[in-house]
Amino acid sequence: KVTITIDGQKLQVPKTSTVLEAARSAGVKIPSLCYHPELRPEGACRVCMVEVEGARSLVASCVYPVNEGMVVRTNTPAVREGRKMVVELLLANHPQDCLSCQRNLNCELQSIAGDLGLRQVRFDGEKKHYPLDDSNPSLVRDQSKCILCGRCIRACSERQGVHVYSFVNRGFDTTVSPAFNQGLHQVACTFCGQCAAVCPTGAIVERDNTAEVWKVLSDPQKHVVVQTAPAVRVALGEALGLDAGQIVTGKMVAALRRLGFDKVFDTDFSADLTIMEEGSEFIERLTKGGKLPMITSCSPGWVNFIELMYPDLLEHLSTAKSPQQMFGALVKTYYAEKSGISPAGIVSVSIMPCTAKKAEAARTEMKSNGHQDVDYVLTTRELGRMIREAGLDFNALPSEEYDAPLGISTGAGVIFGATGGVMEAALRTVAETVTGKALPDIEFHNVRGLTGIREAVVPVGDSKVKVAVAHTLGNARMLMEKIRAGVADYHFIEIMACPGGCIGGGGQPAPISQEVRQQRINAIYQCDQAMTLRKSHENPAVRELYDTWLGKPLGEKSHKLLHTHYHP
């Protein structure tokens, strides 16, 4: 530890701290833009400048290390003036269209300008004009709003190991771009949206599909059904002013009804169904000698990643469609038949924490009965905006229940939303199916948590099943390299593209920190504990589906509707 003084306050801080970390640990607020607590600091924007006694000029606190006896001032006329100047220069060539920007009221540049009391921009700089990159179903990039903080570059490289972005050109012409200025659909982008999750401005955002959804909601000829992903219920509140980790399932259902959806269903139902299919596939591979380790296939960012980076390992992927897609397939077939509504008149919408889900739904093979399984995917943030646009007082809404039967689910379905949850849900069912006996304890704590890669050996009947769980694509890459090298002795692996699993998805309300992820995860397990049924094979609606319509897991109908293939 070293002793430093910040604004007259004596502090003991770790000697490896930067001035910014030391200040923030003492509750001293220093604005920052290029700095992100989970990414390597770069010191590029200089908004975090402070005065350090003895230094020749103001210093960027995010990269300036502390040392014994250091005296720091964060609020002097020179500091305030310097920060204002930096922000004015950023605004001088920033489009002044805040009121119509998707990030209005949730933009870090806007908040800092507000906090600094900026009332005029003294410079009228030349504006940058770049074409929008809206070449893909998931993300839209507007480089004219980019402030060159480089957070997207670092998130994509350090966290995801994908390296789509880099700085290109020099001086005023510097931009952040994929190689050769190509569109995201032309490069190895997985559409995970972690770039959008860390972007401080509106330079990278989800493709907004709310207008299309409003349109079908007001069309009396359309029967519009909606499914909500497990992780949305523990994060939507944040988009509407509530604290992180609030469980808002009932209010969300009520809000969706008020928005005009004809049926409000739950992706948790088809998460249970996924366990039936994927669990049976795993047992079959284990007992009859299929490709192992089997790897989960529900995270579309991850599926894109393995298709792009490890096509030689695609046989390891479960062929089960994701819960979103299984759900969509059932809506246009089972539900259409049961309710007597023509599939052509049904619009299937899903609310997801994920930007890659938009691209997944648009895949050409994701069709049943000749109809696209899922017509529109909205992120949690888009749903938040629709609720605000409709003028609903979210907090005052009553708690309502999902519609039956596709809204009936178990605790195993909801834990899909947290890293390790799919594995735990699968183990609950696989262990009981293999042994025919009830598990004494259904909670598998060794696959939970936020460690990047977790491993466990789980007794299943007479065998010992070795499992691994990874979140973020950087960690996924480590496991894939082990498989490629022939040194992975796992039977079953769960991979989720985003940090923390879907609760930390690229479509969730920002900002997301490790603390926020933990709060959302705690909420997910609370939802599980509150359920009467907590194992997928006990879901009565899933049982009825198999008994009356689908036959058995991995049966002919399941194969046609609920399984898929991949593109090397």
Ligand code: HC1
């Ligand atoms: Fe997910 Fe899944 S858990 S992928 O994270 O398997 O997005 O929440 O909906 O499909 O169920 C996302 C979440 C989600 C699917 C499920």
